[in-house]
Amino acid sequence: MSTHPKRGPLGVSWLNVVFAAALLIAGVLVAVLSARGLAFGLVLCALAVIQFGAAWWAVHRSDNDLARINALEYADERERQVARAGLAAVGAVALIGSLALVVVGFVLDDARVPLEAIAPWSVLVLYGTWGIANWVAAKRM
Amino acid sequence: MESRVKELRQDAGLSQEALGRAVGVSRQTINSLEKGRYDPSLRLAVALARHFRLSVEEIFDVDAP
Numbered sequence: 285m286s287t288h289p290k291r292g293p294l295g296v297s298w299l300n301v302v303f304a305a306a307l308l309i310a311g312v313l314v315a316v317l318s319a320r321g322l323a324f325g326l327v328l329c330a331l332a333v334i335q336f337g338a339a340w341w342a343v344h345r346s347d348n349d350l351a352r353i354n355a356l357e358y359a360d361e362r363e364r365q366v367a368r369a370g371l372a373a374v375g376a377v378a379l380i381g382s383l384a385l386v387v388v389g390f391v392l393d394d395a396r397v398p399l400e401a402i403a404p405w406s407v408l409v410l411y412g413t414w415g416i417a418n419w420v421a422a423k424r425m
Numbered sequence: 426m427e428s429r430v431k432e433l434r435q436d437a438g439l440s441q442e443a444l445g446r447a448v449g450v451s452r453q454t455i456n457s458l459e460k461g462r463y464d465p466s467l468r469l470a471v472a473l474a475r476h477f478r479l480s481v482e483e484i485f486d487v488d489a490p
Binding site: 347349352359360361362363365422424425 | 449450451452453454457462463465466468469
């Protein structure tokens with residue numbers, strides 16, 4: 285009874301192939317088109333390589349379920365269920381965080397917080413939530 | 426859910442890794458089943474039952490609280 289989905293290049297899932305390609309394209313676009321984005325573009329390109337490498341490692345070299353879940357390379361039904369619980373927690377935190385931002389925006393009329401200041405923290409909080417939620421779900425399940 | 430997976434696996438002289446490979450899941454999933462932390466899908470329950478040549482109800486105590 286194989287529960288592995290169809291695999292892309294080097295045995296990595298198509299989801300990771302698409303993610304890595306999107307990061308790479310975004311990195312090149314930012315580096316070429318943005319006036320002050322060369323460094324950030326290179327960071328995105330590096331992230332694409334790291335992400336693809338982590339996925340490959342999780343599939344071929346790791347015996348750790350949490351490593352596979354974090355790399356979106358699920359080996360079976362339990363890992364998919366753990367991943368769903370983790371992503372549900374990310375969704376809940378994103379919803380509450382967005383609501384909080386809307387409320388703050390209405391309460392503080394003259395608050396001028398640039399998107400550039402909020403976006404990186406949102407990403408950091410959501411990634412942190414994802415990692416912790418995956419860890420908790422994997423321990424419980 | 427309580428089960429006899431650990432007892433049956435040990436009687437068959439199998440490691441968690443070997444049983445996992447036989448039914449298409451990871452070692453960690455077999456461990457979770459044995460500890461009662463994870464309730465298997467119908468597909469996995471049937472695969473385990475077929476592997477041990479028993480019925481699903483002989484392996485899993487579905488009436489346990």
